[in-house]
Amino acid sequence: MNDTTIDEARAAELRDKLADELKEAGYIKSAQVEAAFRAVPRHAFVPADTPLEVTYQADSAVVTKRDEYGVAISSVSAAYIQVAMIEQAELEPGMSVLEIGSGGVNAAMLAEVVGPDGQVLSVDIDPEVTARATELLDAAGYGDRVKVITADAEHEIAGFGPFNAIIVTVGAWDLAPAWRRQLAPDGTLVVPLRMNGVSRSIAFRRANDHLTSTSAVVAGFVPMQGAGQHIEREFRLPDAHGHAVTLRFDSGAPDDPSLLNGVLASDRSEVWSGVTVKHGVSFADLHLWFACFLPGFCKLAAEEGTDLAQERKTWFPFAGVRGDSFAYLSVRPAMDGAGAEFGARAYGPHGQEAATAMVEQIQAWDKQARNRPEPTFAYWPTGHIPADLPEGTAALNKTHGLVTISWPTG
Template structure:
């Protein structure tokens, strides 16, 4: 193939990618659409075919010693989602945290020559590549900085937008300090093992979310890195993960998998393809022992969370010596019913507690606009915080609050049986 043919097919694939992002609802504004139609993604992914460069998928850049991605060019649909959340306009000053080159070029397209884009990465290889690709693609006006973004990039602050493209567990004070008046931080924030891309704006001494969207990102390295606590229940095959805080008396769960699980069913059904992203957020708000369950099936059947005809989800909760996790069973051809399986002396009760919250979610929160998040300085007293879940991080206290409902707390009769 000649260079000209290559270029023609790259241009065609680029338009097809943009068409797909528009028709899929990922791009919703003309500004973001124009950027995707303009920036040649293949120039930021020289090691892969044109088809791969223009697929709506990540392009791998680097893995760690366990094979886990630590740097990628993010999937276009996730980039579109965050760019829409950012609501960029020409002339803005933007800090991108986590580099690759391509997303910085998309930002540069939208803010135009009157704007300023700085991109920062902790990894010198990523920075070298990004600088080279940005130059080749004609975006040498993007400032490329090698640093741990925990401290932000004070030299180019303040920023109208800080766009974080790596999974964060907390919001370091530098990001808030370096945000311009009326500015916005878009950040994939991990709370109790669940990540949402939040668009956060300052209100006085705290930040308030304007939107929260489902997403996935590689984990933050450096000073902001945070590891979950794992409590192994059977070898390394079955574990409970605690991302914020830990169990007070984890040893009480020793041997908990020896017994027969108890099941409870909610009568609440969903279409198999229907999203229910707010359910784990509601569970973590309502169930103080909320955690996630990790099951490794690579060494054979772990005997837990393997269910006939249904699926399990990694959302779980612990009460003392017992735990339960969310599961499903078929309910007709295209629907499934939510339920829970519990282990331990009070496994049945814990499973019922999950089922109660599934019903509450179904009644009050399933169809609504979902919760809002706020982020407060770490020393904010409890009585100042809004009602809802409070998650205490290293630098901040994060809250998850739900819209008011008319008659909260009333039980809803459901046809399904419990404790089968």
């Protein structure tokens, strides 16, 4: 037995083990998606030097291309989100699928699910990415089952569609009108939608003049390029030692960021909420709640050497700006060591007020949304935006429409 055979045997063993884990965790729900995952050699689509143990981890994305600054612009997504998104699409044999963002392995699994009578079209804006995907799909035996083309999928793909499902495998800030036009009347659009810096993979279906969600999964993807690209605004706040903290705004950036000049030189404030969480329990919906309701919401990053970097294990990269001050989500030990308490630390002349505003939203989330059914999402195209929204609904403006997020009440 040569080394290649040994590697293939080990890969098959790890793939089956991962399939079992994904099924037990609830990401794989259907027999057809399970069969597709077990059939496709995931290791054939990642860089050759990627260890099998990394390739077959549930939550490991593998970067396949970086830009000149070292930022990932293409990757093989984590296995859990790939199977979760295929499940969200609710595919059946014989269906047609448009994949936006090419990598190869996801398209191969789609081909397995829709079968020989189905159609899979994979589109990417980057010719290097499509060339790589084409080569790897051919080598893995899927060249005649997946068509790969180079195009900006923000625009309609001439000669194709309508599609029973459109699966977007890059982070989208908005829904392109072309996607709605190319989607079959009863089709499903699955898209990792960025909502004020927080992403969910949302499955949308038509509901008269708008789209409503059928499911949502926590997810993160490299951002979209081309006409659908959205650039965040960044404010760099230097400290006295030449290091900096950066605030990144998806939307709603301050009108006068100069108010934050020198903010890190101020004394730090902190306010605690009394809201606790056990270790290992997800609180991802708190981040989404902030994105909906916390004024001045942004992402925060701290360079090594800053005070924040030194206390990195006690905070999360979510912040809120209030005029000349900003607060960020923090935790401290609680529950006799079995958990943590949420709170906010802040810098600036009005840091106490900024921290209090964040803590009030933590408490509101705990009272109104925590341990309740997941929020639902809707997309209202321009021209069909409702005049009034129900109680508990947040609205985020987009280029081509409005996203609403409805938190269950009562």
